[in-house]
Amino acid sequence: MTVASPEAPTASEYIVHHLGHFSTAHQVKIIDFSILNMDTIFWSVFTGVLGCLLMYLAARKATSGVPGRFQSFVEMVVEMVEDQSKSVIHGDRSFIAPLALTVFIWVLLMNSLDFLPVDLFSALFRIFNLEHVFPHHRVVPTADLNGTMGIALGVLVLMLYYSLKIKGLGGFLHELVAAPFGIWLAPFNLLLNVIEFAAKTVSLGMRLFGNMYAGELLFLLIALLGSTATAFGFIGHVIAGSIWAIFHILIVLLQAFIFMMLTLVYIGQAHEKH
């Protein structure tokens, strides 16, 4: 499987090609803030606008009589998010519950872009002769660590905002140094609280990234199985691909749900006073 003909890539070349982003420059260092991944930016904005549009369409045609199918579906989702937020947030939920709904729908739409075939965009670019404009392209924004850490940082900002709003600046600073061990162990408390904020944000972002990246990589490996052009390869690729795609539906929904629940839990924790 590592033999390369003049036109066809080897297995590793195929995978490395599919793992490259459509970015403003080629990335050689592990962390390089001067490079932007344009495909992540475009697809995250696109799914965000699409999600808002869908919810707006549902709200505009909402009737209090007998609902249609689309409206009932949206109502089910809204009710589910509202139930989850009721048990977690003790306070004014009029902003937080719609926030959780937005996070859920947006992450769900971004994750579902993973169901598009791995070669779809490279084939489309080849058909429209755009190969040199887009040498690399990745569709799923949440399979990019930058995408998920961006959203997690947004949640961190919200955690800090609600902490400051509920407890006030003085209360927030007091809690930073005095919880949970009392004011005499202040440096230790401060370290613990800073680590807690960092761990929450990093784990939130990396959990979603790890799930989506591993899922996409498995799709690539299954596609490679099909590329061996043997009977076993083709049949194996169809069977394994179907099983993994069905399991991935569960993962996509579960990860979006977990992200939403953790957003609610973290903002709810910011409401607690000691």
Next chain:
Amino acid sequence: MTDLSFVALACGLIIGLGAIGACIGIGLMGGKYLEAAARQPELMNTLQTKMFLLAGLIDAAFLIGVGLAMLFAFANPFIAIAK
């Protein structure tokens, strides 16, 4: 033992050791859920939601490890630095 074989061994260890922890954790939690459902069947639905949430949380570190291992397997960032 070349550098490449070390990378392959490392990827295997990351995924394998992570899988041990994640599977044992989910097994224990699932067992507790089944016991609780057997004692109080009326709580089955509320506990099921929380069980899926916990499954996602327990899997988190393992899947982060899988993501990193895949990164090293296919797009090793240390190769560029070593050159």
